[in-house]
Amino acid sequence: MTFIPTSPAETEEMLKTVGVKSLDDLFDAVPKKHRFPKLNLPPALTEMEAAAHLSDMASSNENIREHLVSFLGAGAYNHFVPAVVDHMLRRGEFYTAYTPYQPEISQGTLQAVFEFQSLMANLTGMDVSNASHYDGATATAEAVSLAYAQYRGKRKRIVMSPALHPQYRDVIDTYTQGMGVETVGDEETNLTLSPESLIPYIDENTMLVIVQYPDFLGRIFDYKKIIDDAHAKGALVCVVANPTALLMLKTPGEMGADIVVGEAQPFGIPLWYGGPYLGFFTTKKSYVHKMAGRLVGETVDVRGQRSYVLTLTAREQHIKRERATSNICTNQGLLALAASIYMSALGKEGLKEVANLCYQKAHYAANELSKLKGFQLFSNEPFFHEFTLQCPKPASQVNQYLLEHNILGGYDLSADYPELKNHLLIAVTEMNSKEEIDSLVEALKEM
Amino acid sequence: MNTPSNLKYAKSDEWFDPASGKVGITDFAQSQLSDIVFVEIFVEEGEEVTAGKPIASVESVKASAEIYAPASGKVSKVNKNVVEKPELINSDPYGEAWMIQIEGGIAGDLMDAAAYEADSAARAH
Numbered sequence: 073m074t075f076i077p078t079s080p081a082e083t084e085e086m087l088k089t090v091g092v093k094s095l096d097d098l099f100d101a102v103p104k105k106h107r108f109p110k111l112n113l114p115p116a117l118t119e120m121e122a123a124a125h126l127s128d129m130a131s132s133n134e135n136i137r138e139h140l141v142s143f144l145g146a147g148a149y150n151h152f153v154p155a156v157v158d159h160m161l162r163r164g165e166f167y168t169a170y171t172p173y174q175p176e177i178s179q180g181t182l183q184a185v186f187e188f189q190s191l192m193a194n195l196t197g198m199d200v201s202n203a204s205h206y207d208g209a210t211a212t213a214e215a216v217s218l219a220y221a222q223y224r225g226k227r228k229r230i231v232m233s234p235a236l237h238p239q240y241r242d243v244i245d246t247y248t249q250g251m252g253v254e255t256v257g258d259e260e261t262n263l264t265l266s267p268e269s270l271i272p273y274i275d276e277n278t279m280l281v282i283v284q285y286p287d288f289l290g291r292i293f294d295y296k297k298i299i300d301d302a303h304a305k306g307a308l309v310c311v312v313a314n315p316t317a318l319l320m321l322k323t324p325g326e327m328g329a330d331i332v333v334g335e336a337q338p339f340g341i342p343l344w345y346g347g348p349y350l351g352f353f354t355t356k357k358s359y360v361h362k363m364a365g366r367l368v369g370e371t372v373d374v375r376g377q378r379s380y381v382l383t384l385t386a387r388e389q390h391i392k393r394e395r396a397t398s399n400i401c402t403n404q405g406l407l408a409l410a411a412s413i414y415m416s417a418l419g420k421e422g423l424k425e426v427a428n429l430c431y432q433k434a435h436y437a438a439n440e441l442s443k444l445k446g447f448q449l450f451s452n453e454p455f456f457h458e459f460t461l462q463c464p465k466p467a468s469q470v471n472q473y474l475l476e477h478n479i480l481g482g483y484d485l486s487a488d489y490p491e492l493k494n495h496l497l498i499a500v501t502e503m504n505s506k507e508e509i510d511s512l513v514e515a516l517k518e519m
Numbered sequence: 520m521n522t523p524s525n526l527k528y529a530k531s532d533e534w535f536d537p538a539s540g541k542v543g544i545t546d547f548a549q550s551q552l553s554d555i556v557f558v559e560i561f562v563e564e565g566e567e568v569t570a571g572k573p574i575a576s577v578e579s580v581k582a583s584a585e586i587y588a589p590a591s592g593k594v595s596k597v598n599k600n601v602v603e604k605p606e607l608i609n610s611d612p613y614g615e616a617w618m619i620q621i622e623g624g625i626a627g628d629l630m631d632a633a634a635y636e637a638d639s640a641a642r643a644h
Contacts, residue, residue, distance in 0.1 A: 361557050386578035
């Protein structure tokens with residue numbers, strides 16, 4: 073069956089509206105010879121041949137299950153995922169292409185989303201969580217949308233820490249195109265400054281201050297001072313947090329944060345070559361009407377029985393249209409469910425144990441590595457499971473050397489921070505055995 | 520439908536009291552929106568408003584609506600009570616649920632009660 077998106081009359085009308093005569097005129101910007109290029113494809117393969125070919129190509133990938141020991145983090149972390157997560161996730165009742173929202177038939181799904189929201193709000197110390205976003209970066213950008221809407225576009229400044237994930241900052245730049253806002257603070261090249269050095273940037277025109285916890289370089293700071301200062305000037309504060317670290321640290325809610333967002337991939341979602349991942353978004357009750365995304369609430373049905381239903385939907389784009397604060401009307405339902413199963417399966421104590429293992433192993437690694445000649449920690453600030461290591465050579469060379477020893481080294485910070493040319497961001501999780509850490513130390517000792 | 524005769528009405532379903540300068544939304548509007556769960560008033564006390572410009576936004580369980588100033592003038596008061604208790608719009612649209620008060624307000628293109636009743640009746644379904 074051919075899918076016909078528009079009738080000839082509709083096409084005609086659209087062409088007239090944009091002011092071109094024909095479809096050919098519309099695509100005039102694309103040179104004729106590039107419109108339908110000859111692709112020069114090899115002869116078609118049978119399914120069996122194609123499967124063999126793809127499998128052959130895939131085998132040239134090296135992965136961290138079979139081939140490499142990994143110390144790479146920088147926003148995505150290698151954690152153990154218990155088999156129960158996948159088992160529950162793939163049950164037919166949950167495994168659908170789209171989250172069904174009708175309360176009459178979807179109590180299980182809605183309850184699972186509600187549980188996710190409750191767990192995340194508890195973890196961040198906030199009042200309310202939405203049903204999730206695509207990933208940590210877009211969740212952070214949605215915080216900007218919230219703040220922009222809160223001040224109805226009257227405040228135009230975003231203050232960002234230079235130690236906010238560089239890719240998150242890029243996504244914010246993309247989101248804010250055309251909004252007429254300015255981002256300041258993150259151009260600072262002296263990364264040894266304390267977070268309080270952002271305070272002079274915060275003014276009465278500032279809608280939002282964004283910091284990361286632990287920050288991109290692994291450091292843990294108490295943001296109370298900067299939050300208090302932002303509030304004194306009427307600005308909101310968004311803390312981008314690592315959920316595993318929150319199991320051990322004071323919550324951003326306790327520091328007074330208005331919005332806490334982040335990447336929940338560490339909770340039961342494999343690395344998967346970069347996605348799909350899971351953004352979480354939590355805030356104070358007073359901002360719930362400006363929050364993007366789906367929101368499940370608990371209520372009672374006509375018989376007085378506990379039940380779940382989407383709530384406050386009129387703030388969303390499918391109803392509020394162009395006046396909505398965001399064009400996101402969906403969530404990452406299946407992966408939010410994975411995170412909920414992960415959290416429930418490990419339980420409060422199990423989760424704390426994961427955090428503790430990460431912390432202890434990372435500190436063992438940092439301690440051993442900093443003993444090596446030519447290596448030292450970039451910062452003396454407290455850290456959780458990731459730290460910045462200054463190396464005697466450019467980080468890219470160190471990584472290449474480690475790869476030859478079947479070790480996936482850390483994140484080369486020089487791409488984002490030219491001043492950190494010789495610096496590697498090293499992540500250690502419960503997945504790294506003492507032997508693995510020792511092998512990293514040994515390899516670098518011999519470099 | 521309750522349509523007090525001392526008030527003036529906008530086609531966009533706001534009422535304006537020429538005597539007090541108070542502004543709100545009509546009984547017809549609240550019945551169309553159903554249970555109202557959120558009110559946000561954009562303007563502040565002391566601010567100048569122009570007839571036809573948005574001053575507030577309301578959300579019900581099923582819909583969302585922008586509220587426009589039915590008159591021009593200086594906002595002398597904003598009703599914080601209705602922001603805290605949005606359900607007042609359903610229970611008392613012409614009383615406790617006034618939204619702002621416009622000092623010396625000059626009414627925009629408004630209808631009297633009879634004309635508004637006819638207009639809203641035509642739109643009712």
